[in-house]
Amino acid sequence: MxxxxxxxxxxxxxxxxxxxxxxxxxxxxxxxxxxxxxxxxxxxxxxxxxxxxxxxxxxxxxxxxxxxxxxxxxxxxxxxxxxxxxxxxxxxxxxxxxxxxxxxxxxxxxxxxxxxxxxxxxRYTLEGMIEMDEGYFTIEASEQAQKTQKSGRGSKIKSNVMIMAESTVLEDIDTGKQERQCRYFKAKVLTSHKADQTDDTLQSAIDNDQTIVFTDQSTSYVNIADYVEVHMSEKSNEQTTKETLKWVHIAISNAKRNFVGTYHKIKAKYLQLYLNEFVYKLNRRYFGxxxxxxxxxxxxxxxxx
Ligand SMILES: [Zn+2]
Known part of the structure; x- marks a missing residue:
């Protein structure tokens, strides 16, 4: 259309x-x-x-x-x-x-x-290999927080968002060079850094225990190995950003740029809605x-x- x-x-x-x-x-x-x-x-x-x-x-x-x-x-x-x-x-x-x-x-x-x-x-869950990381989105501090922290009107805080991406490793038959191809994404606002919340969010996003999950070595990820097939964690550095967690990082930076360019300000309680729209379109990028x-x-x- x-x-x-x-x-x-x-x-x-x-x-x-x-x-x-x-x-x-x-x-x-x-x-x-x-x-x-x-x-x-x-x-x-x-x-x-x-x-x-x-x-x-x-x-x-x-x-x-x-x-x-x-x-x-x-x-x-x-x-x-x-x-x-x-x-x-x-x-x-x-x-x-x-x-x-x-x-x-x-x-x-x-x-x-x-x-x-x-x-x-x-309605859909992610399957296979999944990259997962957290992004910090700039939002407006709630009126409550502005009052209690005396941080003034319109002050900004960061909100923690968990991003997951199906990411399949493809190897070029001739050159042996590997690359990651991404399919579907999910993005959920987290309200705490506790491992419990990460676990709930990830478990409701994935299909079954056949999943292989890639993350950095954050302490919020300590339980992941208990409910997935394999949990691969790597120290966060330039290499992981470019390779292992390539697509989540691309999604995070694109989402941030999109929000800054489109919305005047984002209130904490509506961040999930903006993420919904961003991810919905990202997941349907080939729908035309x-x-x-x-x-x-x-x-x-x-x-x-
Ligand atoms: Zn009837």
Whole structure:
């Protein structure tokens, strides 16, 4: 989907609704009252009606648009803006592009979409060889912290983020030269340096105990060997940065650069949402124009609350 095909396909509210319905039909509608999946479509009401209990489900109900008063057209334009570029937009910029007066509904919509992206990626686990490291992202200190530490308004702190990347070692048959090819990534905000939290985060990110995990020698990683096939740890130096942990380091620096260039400031409680968007697009970097439809599907299947 580029701006010209978007403009040609989504000319009005109805075309957006019809596309949304088509995608939703493919995902299936579940009756909130009786869990039945068989429905009629009530053409004039833009609603589904359960064949078992007659309960009605509007087109928005059960999707992230459920409690939103914004039109499908506005949602679609936003999904387009979020999926069209690698870089991303701030909610403020999206508000400007949409020409809307109020900021709050735009902000809520964009955050819901970022949440949906995270929920979609949480369905998948990483497997095989995995690079893992922590990155320190600059965020705004919370108002609480600013008060207690007397650090003043707008002061900056660092937030710890765990980044994981599937990274397969490939050897060139002719030259014997090895390189690492990356596939999927995950990024999760950590609230402490304790090993427990690292363990929980890693365990929920990986597929099974066949995993080989590469890290540096941080003390947060002491338990990893207990639940993976192999834990390889190397002293942190230039070589590990360039080779063993190459892709996590590339992802960390790209994410930081992206955030600095796109967002005015990042509050601690929203950092995960920005990471969701960054990782969602990174994981779909070969999807091309299909990413638009995928994001529509993510907004249908995500939990809106
Ligand atoms: Zn029902």
């Amino acid at each position: 580029n701006i010209f095909s978007f403009g040609a396909e989504f000319t009005d509210e109805k075309s957006c609704r019809l596309h949304f319905k088509e995608q939703r039909d493919k995902q299936g509608v579940i009756c909130k009252r009786c869990q039945s999946t068989d429905h009629y479509w009530l053409i004039n009401k833009w609603s589904y009606q359960c064949k078992s209990c007659n309960s009605r489900t509007s087109l928005r109900s059960g999707t992230i648009m459920e409690s939103s008063k914004l039109s499908f057209m506005i949602w679609y334009k936003t999904i387009f803006l979020l999926s069209a570029t690698k870089k991303g937009f701030s909610s403020k910029e999206i508000q400007r592009q949409l020409g809307l007066k109020r900021y709050e509904p735009v902000w809520a919509m964009v955050h819901k979409l970022r949440k949906a992206m995270g929920q979609r990626d949480d 124009e299909k990413i638009f439809d995928r994001l529509v599907i993510a907004s249908i299947t995500a939990n809106g609350h």
